Amino acid sequence: MIFRQLYDATSSTYTYVLADEQSREAIIIDPVFEQVQRDLSLLDELGLTLKLILDTHVHADHVTAAWLLKQKTGAQIANAAVNGAEHVDIPLHHGDRVDVSGVILEVRATPGHTAGCLSYVLADQSMVFTGDAVLIRGCGRSDFQQGNAVTLFKSITEQIFSLPDDCKIYPAHDYQGRTLSTVAEEKAFNARAGGGAVEADFVGYMDAMKLPHPKKIAEALPANMRSGMPEDGKMPAEPDWAELRITFSGVPEVEPEWVVTHRQDITLLDVREPDEWVDAHAVEGAITIPLGHLRARISEVPTDKPVVALCRSGRRSAMAVSILKEAGHDRVANVRGGMLRWHEQAL
Missing domain, CATH: 3.60.15.10 (Ribonuclease Z/Hydroxyacylglutathione hydrolase-like)
Incomplete structure (x- = not known):
């Protein structure tokens, strides 16, 4: 069991x-x-x-x-x-x-x-x-x-x-x-x-x-006595800007395919290191700020669109999501599985 x-x-x-x-x-x-x-x-x-x-x-x-x-x-x-x-x-x-x-x-x-x-x-x-x-x-x-x-x-x-x-x-x-x-x-x-x-x-x-x-x-x-139903009978409000999946560790995620189809509606933040961009190619149009520099350069991240963070595996970019939230970004998500999952889906 x-x-x-x-x-x-x-x-x-x-x-x-x-x-x-x-x-x-x-x-x-x-x-x-x-x-x-x-x-x-x-x-x-x-x-x-x-x-x-x-x-x-x-x-x-x-x-x-x-x-x-x-x-x-x-x-x-x-x-x-x-x-x-x-x-x-x-x-x-x-x-x-x-x-x-x-x-x-x-x-x-x-x-x-x-x-x-x-x-x-x-x-x-x-x-x-x-x-x-x-x-x-x-x-x-x-x-x-x-x-x-x-x-x-x-x-x-x-x-x-x-x-x-x-x-x-x-x-x-x-x-x-x-x-x-x-x-x-x-x-x-x-x-x-x-x-x-x-x-x-x-x-x-x-x-x-x-x-x-x-x-x-x-x-x-x-x-x-209503089994927890709110008094107005309505479901609680949820983020509607993306098809979010929240992990058990509390990280909001989106699928790579969703990123591709909504590319014009988001800011894509690539937090890999520069040598990774050379070896694995930077994603066209993404803002590139290595994770270790993100707090110091947070002002470079636009606030007019939702921000989706990306790295090789989705681990470092999950940390980037936390840093973005701390800085006041309320529409943020991680790319599930990072570039590994991106390539698996042949995107």
């Missing part, structure tokens, strides 16, 4: 991608609206087809990317039926199974943080995605969204702590950079529910917590 754990620093949210190595079909769990491009880029680079979008609960600290990913990929949205969220294709109940070819997850209802929390258990019980029901050495709060400490304690002990001790726990959040735990660790060391705690211990701890509401709660809750 292909497995990736991704992180959103603003909300401290983990997003998970699971996919079958043979079918290349993928599931994503707890995607974040602002990270859609990152997630799509990863799927693209790994050659995966997104089929299923899962949320563990109606989040209060960030907006889910479920609706947006559905528009981009055609994948189905699955969420707890009890939540009653809009645009959900597969309403989930305790005991259901969701799957793509080669990856099966068991659905376990784990309410208490909210009324509609779900945890997803890999079929062989080697992994569980607990949302906020169990965090690493902690758990989600239980003081809003129909939360209940007694219910949460039962969810943790009956649904999570009943899994094999070596089952890896992957939570929806961690605020200290920790990435995973195990059932055995949390049973022993969880600060709220572990170490032999009984219901009275847990409820007393939770009732004594006095936390401010999440900063984005007023925005996140209504948006997440």
Whole structure:
């Protein structure tokens, strides 16, 4: 199985991608609206087809990317039926199974943080995605969204702590950079529910917590009841000056063929060294500034057209894109694969 754990620093949210190595079909769990491009880029680079979008609960600290990913990929949205969220294709109940070819997850209802929390258990019980029901050495709060400490304690002990001790726990959040735990660790060391705690211990701890509401709660809750669809129902604005492909490393790219057909509409910036222009021929009409000189000579790059950077392999020109952005150029891209790909396409 292909497995990736991704992180959103603003909300401290983990997003998970699971996919079958043979079918290349993928599931994503707890995607974040602002990270859609990152997630799509990863799927693209790994050659995966997104089929299923899962949320563990109606989040209060960030907006889910479920609706947006559905528009981009055609994948189905699955969420707890009890939540009653809009645009959900597969309403989930305790005991259901969701799957793509080669990856099966068991659905376990784990309410208490909210009324509609779900945890997803890999079929062989080697992994569980607990949302906020169990965090690493902690758990989600239980003081809003129909939360209940007694219910949460039962969810943790009956649904999570009943899994094999070596089952890896992957939570929806961690605020200290920790990435995973195990059932055995949390049973022993969880600060709220572990170490032999009984219901009275847990409820007393939770009732004594006095936390401010999440900063984005007023925005996140209504948006997440729409599965993340913006209030106006419109897709977010995207650059429309080129057929851009954003890499997982965050670099906007265009194909060499697009450069050729739009040559008059762009400024082409060749950042190779002079000896490369002699050996490999300079591209006619391109501005030639070696990468090492670009910052000092940035004023020579026109601002009236989009700028597309080029080098031998696309690596140095990717750095050129960063330098151009720093200098205030907002319509910039790298030639994907550089001159190597250019020649492969016989352009």
